[in-house]
Amino acid sequence: MSKKVIDYSARENPTGVNPLFIERWSPRAFEKTSIDTPTMTRIIEAARWSPSSFNVQPWRFYTSTDATFDDFLSLAIEANQEWAKDCAVIGFLVGEKNLEYNGKPNGYSHFDSGAAWMAMTLQARMEGFYTHAMGGIRANEAAEYLKLDSKQSEVLMGFTIGKLADLSELDDEQRKNETPNSRKMLSEIWHQV
Ligand SMILES: Cc1cc2nc3c(=O)[nH]c(=O)nc-3n(C[C@H](O)[C@H](O)[C@H](O)COP(=O)(O)O)c2cc1C
Numbered sequence: 001m002s003k004k005v006i007d008y009s010a011r012e013n014p015t016g017v018n019p020l021f022i023e024r025w026s027p028r029a030f031e032k033t034s035i036d037t038p039t040m041t042r043i044i045e046a047a048r049w050s051p052s053s054f055n056v057q058p059w060r061f062y063t064s065t066d067a068t069f070d071d072f073l074s075l076a077i078e079a080n081q082e083w084a085k086d087c088a089v090i091g092f093l094v095g096e097k098n099l100e101y102n103g104k105p106n107g108y109s110h111f112d113s114g115a116a117w118m119a120m121t122l123q124a125r126m127e128g129f130y131t132h133a134m135g136g137i138r139a140n141e142a143a144e145y146l147k148l149d150s151k152q153s154e155v156l157m158g159f160t161i162g163k164l165a166d167l168s169e170l171d172d173e174q175r176k177n178e179t180p181n182s183r184k185m186l187s188e189i190w191h192q193v
Contacts, residue, residue: 046123
């Protein structure tokens, strides 16, 4: 897949941020492929090294195999199934709700799990793959499928990992949806006070 057909024009980078951040985006046009085990292991291993409050590491990653892919796919809402069907791996990010050492709620579980997700995503990008987060999932059914204890674990979101399709094969309308989007101005999100 040539990068040349990806239109990054909405992603100006005047300050010289590492391209890894700019070139991470969430495509829906995936090309059917698989991810070998060493690569998949590195992708999750990257998440493993994320920081967390009290180093409790509340994230858990559940990912599909060839045998379970269709089950995982069916746990996404239909609109997501339409494009997720072509990815290589579907996963669910699960957060542990309570602290292991005292059983009290961990208020940072979502925050820390999000950080782990981003680490995973950037490693995937470095491996030549793209991810796409999916809030649109049947979280309760996914929890049941994964046999989670609802007192301790919750499905936070789903995600896909895959190879970007050849965008030159898409029609104009499809290609418009496969164009990296923009962001708020830096001045809106950063206040030096
Ligand atoms: C928690 C979360 C949930 C999301 N849920 C969906 C979803 O259900 N379906 C979808 O197509 N995209 C979903 N997205 C993708 C966002 O729309 C996308 O990340 C955002 O527009 C920024 O674009 P980019 O990731 O291409 O930079 C989700 C992203 C996040 C972080």
